[in-house]
Amino acid sequence: MVPDEIIPDIAGSQSAADQWVKKNAVPYYPDTKIRYLLVGNEMLSFGNTTTWSQVVPAMRKIRAACKKFGLQKIKVGTPLAMDVLESSFPPSNGTFRSDVSESVMKPMLRFLDRTKSFFFVDVYPYFAWSSQPSGINLDYALSDSKNLTYTDPVSGLTYTNLLDQMLDAIVFAMKKLGYPNIRLFVAETGWPSGGDVTQIGCNTYNAATYNRNAVKKFSANPPLGTPARPGVVIPAFLFALYNENQKPGPGTERHFGLLYPNGSDVYGIDLSGKTPDSAYKPLPEPTNNELYKGKVWCVVSELAKDKDVAAALSYACGQGNGTCDPIQPGGKCYKPNSLAAHAGYAFSSYWAQFKNVGGTCSFNGAAVPTAKDPSHGDCKYPSVFL
DSSP states (O other), rough: OGGGGGGHHHHHHHHHHHHHHHHHTTTGTSSSSSOOOESSSSSSGGGGGHHHHHHOOOHHHHHHHHHHOTTTTTTOOOOEEGGEEEEEESSGGGGEOOIIIIIIIHHHHHHHHTOOOOOEEEEEEHHHHHHSSSTSSSSHHHHSSSSEEEOOTTOEEEEEEEHHHHHHOOOHHHHHHOOOOOOOEEEOOOOOOOOOHHHHHHHTTHHHHHHHHHHHHHHHOOOOOOOOOOEOOOEEEEEBBBBOOOOSSGGGGGOOSSBBBTTSSSSOTTTTTSSGGGGOOOOOOOSSSSSSOEEEEEEEETTTTHHHHHHHOOOHHHHHHTTGGSTTSTTOOOOOOOOOHHHHHHHHHHHHHHHHHHOOOOOTTEEEESOOOOOOOTTOOOOOEE
């Protein structure tokens, strides 16, 4: 994958593209089966709009470099998140965002169509469901619904799972721009097996259910496709092989793996899709399929670096409103006089005061929510009630 940060250089220089391919692909091909080169990662999901217009030129130059070195069989693309869509429901209403539709997506689709490449998409029913769990049936999101269906009122197509709905929204969006036949490639999909107390539905049962069903779908022979493209092969990658136990961010970010970092299974899964569900060991029943209700505190993440914690502490205390008065000398929470203890109080105090106006328990990954009260002695940490 061409790193995000060098895309401007690649876009502006064929020589830079040649050098990148020469260094990162040529020495390993064909002994290593390199089939795709992806340029950037979810580039249109971030606010650096100047880079958006450079993605397609970079793709063109990487493609030209591949041809120069005899690697023309390698397909060039870029993975995009579902937020590239302005509308996705019903699927027939799938439409690319107005800020990228003409300027980025149209030339990108032209490139993909001309080079017979794929539209690479990162598609996560988990995030769609968890953002509105009362509006989407969980089994439908897990591709585990036996009887529930949804019929698109415009196309008349009937859906049995959320994954197909999301994929077809991309299909309809491409069709609206005049490219109805570009193939889909699921660059990422998965379901987290764990997360923070405030994150719903992230558990082993759901993760195993979704990923097992996804494997069955994408490995089916004959291929299943989607309602808009029945019988069409959709290549797919599960995210991820390993739990990334040191990855910053919300707890779910560290729990998408099929394996723990030591190589042991998080849950059983057969990537051929041939093992029946009855052959797997029973999974623990989920306990967080409904939103957590109760008190929650905000404390320092075990993965946070001291410099990041110190910066977050300074920010929280800098908001005033007495946020950090109890951790000043003589205050009830001054002791223990440590960075972690003071920051933990400050994070909880900040969140309790400012949650209703957009304050979060994040601090750029330095903080995590917890249902365990960190108060001690006369030092009472403020909490929020969910």
